[in-house]
Amino acid sequence: MSVKIRLSRGGAKKRPYxxxxxxxxxxxxxxxxxxxxxxxxxxxxxxxxxxxxxxxxRVKHWLSVGAQPTDRVLRLLDATGLAKRTASVNPEKAKPKKKAQERAAAAAEKAAKAAEAAQGETA
Structure with missing residues (x-):
């Protein structure tokens, strides 16, 4: 039997609890x-x-018997000091996508040409 510690929504529309x-x-x-x-x-x-x-x-009891908190609940438990949450790092997701990389390369190339032209005029 797999048990989770999770959030159950209550409250009114646009007023979550x-x-x-x-x-x-x-x-x-x-x-x-x-x-x-x-x-x-x-x-x-x-x-x-x-x-x-x-x-x-009760939180300590359920964690000791193997209940798995969801990510959001783990954040709450970490804020109160009842559990430790390790931050997940995904450097691939943070990288710009293909089109953004192409635009950045084009902008860098244009800046290099402009710097070269400015240097040629001063010399």
Missing amino acids: YYVVVAHHTSPRDGRYIEQIGTFDPMLKKDDPNRIKLVEE
Whole structure:
């Protein structure tokens, strides 16, 4: 049985409010869950103490028995100091795509020609 610690959405339209729940991995996002272990209110400021509320002993229990937090929940747990999240780095994704590389090469070539022409005029 695979168990996840994830967010379940509540609140009104355009006013999200999330419950941090422990649920079976096949249950729907807002559906059946095993236990509610906290809340997350993204509408509050980041430094507001009521933004993230967690029952720490239950979070530690579920992590100890093998529950896997989702990426967003892992970020919340990292912010509260209950779990450590390693930042993922994908340098290939950060590189410009083919057309942008072509434009940059053309701009560099044009700048080199302009510098060469300016140097030729001064000499």
